[in-house]
Amino acid sequence: MLDLMKLARQMQGISQHLSLEAAAAQDRVVAARGLLTIASTRQADLVSQAETWGDRAPFTAAQPTEPLTTRIAVAVAPEAHTVIATDGSQISPSHHEIAYCYLINTGRVVLHYGQGRFPLLDSLPEVVYRAEDLYQSRQWGISTEEWMGHRRTVAEAVVLAELGEAVQSSLGEDSSLADRVPVLALVDGSLIYWFLEALPGEARDRILPPILDAWDRLRRQNIPLVGYLSASRSGEAMNFLRFAACPFLQPDCQTHCSGDGDSDGANSGGSRVDRAPCGRFLPLRDATFWATELAPGERSPFWRSTASILDLYGNHRVYFCYLNVGPEVARVEVPQWVMADAALCEVALSMVLTQVQKGYGYPVTLAEAHNQAVVKGGDRSRFFALLEQEMIRAGLKNVGTSYKEARKRGSIA
Template identity: 40%
Template structure:
């Protein structure tokens, strides 16, 4: 039985914290903007401090554009083609008749300035062979949902590169726009051979586009990243070179030296020198800076997995698309090519405007990709019929059968 009296007390406590949250958020925002202004001219000193420091946060590589610089919306070329993809999947189900899984990639080519109709379709891929369903050496393990997600992300990018390259080769000036990050975060910490298997295909796709000077960009709606604000937090640290693992303001009594402030013992994280702007995202700060259509400076990500990206290491910027501040990620060769960077900037804003706040090409690709509940039921029904038709002995689990024929 639920102890409602206890729950009520906890809810009241939560409400007390919620009431004070706007005031705290305002204080954090003011501190963040003050730090941004402080380092706007002396950004190279902050960049040097980032290089010297060892932190537990993800920090950006500050480039030649500095920290606070913003750029107005460029004019979109009259004639341009947008290629986009998105993916969905039917995960493997051990209770079903087969442990196979399916990935469906929706794609679209939108032509502007030519009068041509868009190309929209989807491409399903069924994975059923042993090498698709089992991973690992020695003891085999069933493919996880995480692995299916990684494979889907890879297919989205390789299909996008194929689509955009084909459009370019037919004479269309093309931009490849992906949904989400171009950084394969899920590969961090995986075995080297596993990482290389997926990265080789993805980087080959990027290289296909680089050779053709077709820019590729990843669009992140409502980004929660704190790369930029983490740099501002670092700027608050009194030390010349921060070392979060040995922070003197978090030292235990036994670890203190005569130079360690006595009030540092057991201090909460928000009371640390860097805690004044803890928890605020890049987008929230830049909303106070960027005008509609404008973009921020370009930064390079320091994600560990990017050490294996070679010339395709990922940079990012933020852009005010009207409804929100979006994060846009591009390979370094796009970031270092001003005409390509301007093209991505213009196309992203134009697509978001046409899509009422979200790029229309990504919305359409999603609609082509999505696998709904009815699609999943049809897939497994056809699968069961195929097993029966070919006289292959296979059974669903009792659990799956019970769920389909639930008793009252």
């Protein structure tokens, strides 16, 4: 039980601290805006420097693929369009339960607009209980709980591809819809799977190829894939400005500023103020900066992510931009093949913006996919009750939770 009286004493001074942080953030935005002006006049030179010296930098800096002055208003989505999305949830394994197993539940959503067609809202459960599946990851030093999360990521991608193929097949049955109804595949979160960098190669080969294969299936159906990141903490775009702020002729971080960089790749420039000369405007998140630059409905220039894990993505290398959806500035990611088709990319962004408007601040398909996937307390109880019945029916005896779990569920205090 949380003691609110003790907690209240620790809260003293937090409002003053947050006020000081807000003022400091404004100063950092002003500094970054000045660097953006400088960088826009010598963008080609800075991109060349980033390509040459980026591997010696202790941070991940994305590279702009459009002029830094780009501000484009995103159009309204076509009246008739379809959006598909998946999301996952799970019941984690526990040695204190009646059986050591876990469940992955993948929510599926298909919403049709302007077509008079019924939506799809359901979920696909999968129970993992065989020893070879439960303990497979132990050989790589990966816990069963962590591996379960990775398998959930794969399931979400595979189910999304299956939905896309089914939707295109159904649209093809109606010649009046086949040519005029665009379809969008929407994913909650980043398309850059940073966690793969820490996995052994053999383990990574069990996760990434099926995901990329699912993306290939979407590409063959001409369905753009988009990753939507709300409240993004990334600093990849701001890190590019560090090349404009570098006081040295050659931005060789390892030679000039050894030990002064920020080593966090996924959230570069996030947790502390960098001591390097180029880090005077850090920590500043991309979304915080672009919120001061973009009007509602506008997007930033596109950037090419240089995360090292993307070297394994092939033609699925990730590009991103920042989109002012009204309530916030969201990071929107697309694979290279979507970026290469300007018309496809444009209609994808228009459907993303429309989804946020329909969802009152967050894409409605992603919210519904989460609601379909989430496993509530009652669902968990029913799952183990069903499992208990099956075990008893199979002739197993002494079926039940551990004494520790039983006491935790029924305190006598």
